[in-house]
Amino acid sequence: MVQVKDKVIDILAQQAMLDPGDIAPDASLESLGVDSLGLVEIVFAIEEEFDIQIPFNANEPDAKEFDISSVGSIVSAIEALVAGG
Amino acid sequence: MPVARRVVITGQGAISALGVGVEANLKAMRNGECGISALEFRDVERLMVRIGGQIKPYDETRFFDRQQLVFYDKFTQLALISAAEAMQESGLEITEQLAPRSGVILGTSGGGLQTQDENFRKVYEEGKNRVHPFVVPRLMNNAAVGHVSMRYHITGPSYTVSTACASSNHAMGQAFQLIRAGGLDVALTGGSESMLSFGGIKAWEGLRVMSRDGCRPFCATRNGMVQGEGAAVFVFEEYQHARARGAPILAEVVGFAMTADAGDIVTPDQQGAASAMQGAMNDAGLNPADIGYINAHGTGTKVNDRTEIAAIKQVFGDHARKLRLSSTKSMHGHLIGGTGAVELLACIMALREGVVAPTIGHKQADPECDLNIVPNVAQQLDTQYVLSNSFAFGGLNAVLALAKAP
Numbered sequence: 001m002v003q004v005k006d007k008v009i010d011i012l013a014q015q016a017m018l019d020p021g022d023i024a025p026d027a028s029l030e031s032l033g034v035d036s037l038g039l040v041e042i043v044f045a046i047e048e049e050f051d052i053q054i055p056f057n058a059n060e061p062d063a064k065e066f067d068i069s070s071v072g073s074i075v076s077a078i079e080a081l082v083a084g085g
Numbered sequence: 086m087p088v089a090r091r092v093v094i095t096g097q098g099a100i101s102a103l104g105v106g107v108e109a110n111l112k113a114m115r116n117g118e119c120g121i122s123a124l125e126f127r128d129v130e131r132l133m134v135r136i137g138g139q140i141k142p143y144d145e146t147r148f149f150d151r152q153q154l155v156f157y158d159k160f161t162q163l164a165l166i167s168a169a170e171a172m173q174e175s176g177l178e179i180t181e182q183l184a185p186r187s188g189v190i191l192g193t194s195g196g197g198l199q200t201q202d203e204n205f206r207k208v209y210e211e212g213k214n215r216v217h218p219f220v221v222p223r224l225m226n227n228a229a230v231g232h233v234s235m236r237y238h239i240t241g242p243s244y245t246v247s248t249a250c251a252s253s254n255h256a257m258g259q260a261f262q263l264i265r266a267g268g269l270d271v272a273l274t275g276g277s278e279s280m281l282s283f284g285g286i287k288a289w290e291g292l293r294v295m296s297r298d299g300c301r302p303f304c305a306t307r308n309g310m311v312q313g314e315g316a317a318v319f320v321f322e323e324y325q326h327a328r329a330r331g332a333p334i335l336a337e338v339v340g341f342a343m344t345a346d347a348g349d350i351v352t353p354d355q356q357g358a359a360s361a362m363q364g365a366m367n368d369a370g371l372n373p374a375d376i377g378y379i380n381a382h383g384t385g386t387k388v389n390d391r392t393e394i395a396a397i398k399q400v401f402g403d404h405a406r407k408l409r410l411s412s413t414k415s416m417h418g419h420l421i422g423g424t425g426a427v428e429l430l431a432c433i434m435a436l437r438e439g440v441v442a443p444t445i446g447h448k449q450a451d452p453e454c455d456l457n458i459v460p461n462v463a464q465q466l467d468t469q470y471v472l473s474n475s476f477a478f479g480g481l482n483a484v485l486a487l488a489k490a491p
Binding site for chain 1 (some may be wrong): 133291292293294295296297307308309351352386387
């Protein structure tokens with residue numbers, strides 16, 4: 001799963017215009033300067049990378065099925081989707 | 086000084102998921118019926134969002150013959166069906182003399198999107214090297230306007246307005262202004278949309294703003310918009326012209342305003358919405374306390390509804406708690422470029438019948454949307470003036486003010 005984590009962080013870093021080394025697991029998207037449209041692009045990029053469907057609705061950012069509260073929670077959710085897919 | 090020209094509505098026609106014809110639509114709005122159902126079209130199983138306000142059943146051969154259908158995308162068909170009903174009610178005859186003083190001004194966002202979708206599929210997916218010769222005249226955004234003008238031999242100013250979700254309100258506002266300014270005596274105006282196809286919904290799905298279970302504007306549980314299809318067309322007519330021929334007068338159009346947020350391409354702005362509502366009242370010479378009902382844009386997304394309520398509170402102050410506000414998108418879905426037209430039916434119904442269409446699907450109050458949103462059941466209200474809001478992607482806003490028939 002290390003590969004999944006690295007790829008997700010690469011995608012987040014690209015959107016946040018930061019170095020992957022600067023993306024801490026406990027960072028929130030907000031603290032990385034990612035807005036709602038940036039998040040929609042991230043979800044798309046991750047879906048394309050892993051060929052999965054992410055159940056994300058911008059109207060329900062707190063929905064439990066896809067926890068976006070931190071970088072770590074996003075990585076865990078993607079790992080679960082990739083493993084389950 | 087010449088007497089100011091006034092603009093009245095002398096006919097209306099409509100088709101949507103709520104039914105074929107104005108009466109079917111009004112009946113559903115009075116009763117709070119939901120037209121949203123499972124989408125039915127090719128490849129729907131490849132979508133995450135599978136609900137919409139689709140017209141069912143719909144058999145185009147009931148309305149048109151083969152020679153006509155060769156040229157009519159569905160958005161054109163829906164415009165022609167609505168125009169025919171509006172013209173019949175109005176009793177208007179486009180004489181040789183009236184023809185150059187008449188226009189067709191309709192809104193649409195996607196235009197012939199179904200024609201594009203079908204033909205892109207043929208050349209890209211199926212690898213065909215040939216498409217039907219009339220693909221271009223079917224898909225162009227002004228096809229509906231062209232066919233309506235041909236059908237009634239209307240030869241004056243005619244064009245399509247395309248401002249996403251505000252297209253119809255911009256179109257009707259322009260028709261109103263042209264008649265008031267003396268450039269037209271009569272206009273067939275409104276809008277039409279039919280984007281319910283695999284490509285149409287797939288594009289919207291990507292924005293992650295669509296609901297998979299229903300459109301619940303202003304409800305705490307709302308989770309996005311639901312798309313619909315349909316059209317409504319109205320006969321806008323100069324008041325003395327309508328009176329002279331003894332036309333039925335359904336309502337008067339008294340004000341219009343349009344603004345641009347100049348902010349964000351998708352996120353709405355409170356000030357842009359507020360300025361448009363205030364502008365429409367200024368144009369009509371009305372005060373906030375005069376308005377009894379607002380047909381809200383009310384898409385059912387978190388951000389739109391919250392921002393719209395804040396804008397209404399900003400403009401109306403204490404009166405915001407007294408007026409009625411509803412989003413009929415909860416019943417017919419969001420018709421994008423046709424939505425303001427179908428929603429004008431609810432505005433005219435409020436003025437004529439004193440019945441305010443409800444916002445259905447309401448389950449739980451949202452503290453951020455704490456106004457009288459007419460939850461689930463229609464309300465009685467005798468009011469002289471109403472507003473109709475449309476706030477589009479692109480930050481483009483258009484608000485109409487209507488009054489009871491003079």
